[in-house]
Amino acid sequence: MIPLAWYLTFAAALFCLGLYAVLARQNAVAILMGIELMLNAVIVNLIAFWRYNEPENVSGQAFAIIVFAVAAAEAAVGLALIISIYRRRETVMAEEIDMMKW
Amino acid sequence: MTASQIFFLLFASATLVAAYLVVTVRNLIHAALWLVASLLGIASIFVLLDASFMATVEIVLYIGAIAILIVFAVMLTRRVMEDVGPQRTNTWWFGAILAILFFASASTLIWLTQWPTLPEGDVGNTVLILGKSLVDPSKYVVPFEIASVLLIVALIGSIAVALPSKQSE
Numbered sequence: 563m564i565p566l567a568w569y570l571t572f573a574a575a576l577f578c579l580g581l582y583a584v585l586a587r588q589n590a591v592a593i594l595m596g597i598e599l600m601l602n603a604v605i606v607n608l609i610a611f612w613r614y615n616e617p618e619n620v621s622g623q624a625f626a627i628i629v630f631a632v633a634a635a636e637a638a639v640g641l642a643l644i645i646s647i648y649r650r651r652e653t654v655m656a657e658e659i660d661m662m663k664w
Numbered sequence: 665m666t667a668s669q670i671f672f673l674l675f676a677s678a679t680l681v682a683a684y685l686v687v688t689v690r691n692l693i694h695a696a697l698w699l700v701a702s703l704l705g706i707a708s709i710f711v712l713l714d715a716s717f718m719a720t721v722e723i724v725l726y727i728g729a730i731a732i733l734i735v736f737a738v739m740l741t742r743r744v745m746e747d748v749g750p751q752r753t754n755t756w757w758f759g760a761i762l763a764i765l766f767f768a769s770a771s772t773l774i775w776l777t778q779w780p781t782l783p784e785g786d787v788g789n790t791v792l793i794l795g796k797s798l799v800d801p802s803k804y805v806v807p808f809e810i811a812s813v814l815l816i817v818a819l820i821g822s823i824a825v826a827l828p829s830k831q832s833e
Contacts, residue, residue: 564672564712566779571771572676572709576683578767583687585759586752591692591737595699598730599683602706605718613713614780617787620794624804626718627794630725631811635818637730641737642822648741649828657753 569610577603590644590654594637601633672712679705690751692738700731714787717794 576599583596605626612622648654682702689695703726710719753759797803 563782564669567774570774574767574770575680578763579683579687582759582763586756588751588753595686609713609715620797623794628807628811635814638818638822641733642826645826654741
């Protein structure tokens with residue numbers, strides 16, 4: 563029997579690795595990978611809470627499916643933005659994309 | 665220690681090692697491949713949680729679509745991604761400290777809290793219940809339809825954003 567706290571600690575560690583990638587990586591694609599890791603940690607939490615609290619009600623899984631759809635939309639739009647910026651500015655480094663900074 | 669606990673520790677440590685390599689490795693193609701390994705580990709965690717449909721969706725959608733999309737993006741922006749120059753920002757230590765602090769506080773709270781134990785018995789046919797509840801008007805049909813509209817908007821929006829503009833040609 564696996565305690566619920568193990569899953570939650572695992573998800574927290576995964577979330578923190580994604581957080582580090584978002585805060586510390588220069589490359590915009592690497593930042594997107596960090597966001598994917600964070601979203602996955604959230605989904606692990608949702609599924610773990612569903613399994614341990616009320617497995618007869620599928621609300622946790624339905625919520626996780628919505629998160630999957632949002633993650634797919636986010637990845638598509640984010641990568642399209644990165645490719646568009648790369649075409650105009652010849653860079654995907656987060657520090658050089660400062661058109662909106664004043 | 666039961667067999668399922670040993671499997672959990674095995675899968676979780678493999679996933680965390682792969683995720684650590686995703687955030688630290690210099691070559692972005694390698695990082696994307698480690699991301700695939702990490703997502704595979706998360707899918708096996710879903711299997712341990714009796715969420716077979718979620719494990720399938722994780723493999724088909726995340727590994728099959730999102731990770732491949734990221735590999736394509738890395739390849740399309742390849743020239744600046746040659747391993748020259750720093751891959752970390754100057755303030756990377758701030759991010760590391762913040763992540764470690766967040767993990768310390770979250771895990772302290774997790775281990776101080778009394779969590780429910782695993783309910784007895786089988787979960788039953790969750791795929792059937794899930795499929796029915798996603799199209800049931802009294803349950804989740806509205807979020808389901810909104811998610812599909814969101815996906816269409818994202819599809820059209822990403823095509824519109826990534827299309828080369830007329831002036832640049």
